[in-house]
Amino acid sequence: YQEGKIMRLNEWLEQNSVSMTGCTFYSDSHNDLLLLNHVDHPVAVDPDEILRETATEKGWNILSLRN
Numbered sequence: 914y915q916e917g918k919i920m921r922l923n924e925w926l927e928q929n930s931v932s933m934t935g936c937t938f939y940s941d942s943h944n945d946l947l948l949l950n951h952v953d954h955p956v957a958v959d960p961d962e963i964l965r966e967t968a969t970e971k972g973w974n975i976l977s978l979r980n
Contacts (some may be wrong), residue, residue, distance in 0.1 A: 919947050929978075940964065949973070 922958045926933065937954035938945070943963035949955035957968035968975050 915944055915947055918945070919951060922948070922951070943967065 917966065922933075925931075933952060935952060935954070936952040937956060938948050938952040939956040939958045940949060941957070941959050941963055941964065946964065946967060949957075949964075949968075955968070955971075955973045957973055959979055960975060961979050964968050967973075
């Protein structure tokens with residue numbers, strides 16, 4: 914959850930000798946803002962209000978799967 918996801922991701926990256934360069938991450942929740950800030954291509958999908966505001970401010974892609 915939140916910081917824990919970053920810790921687990923970094924552990925996995927190190928164990929597998931993988932880079933985050935060029936990675937995309939998508940989420941609908943502000944709880945994933947740390948991960949979204951960690952990747953090159955963050956995408957907000959049907960985001961909650963806080964995530965929508967942040968994505969708009971940062972110029973991230975915002976998608977809807979409901980349309």
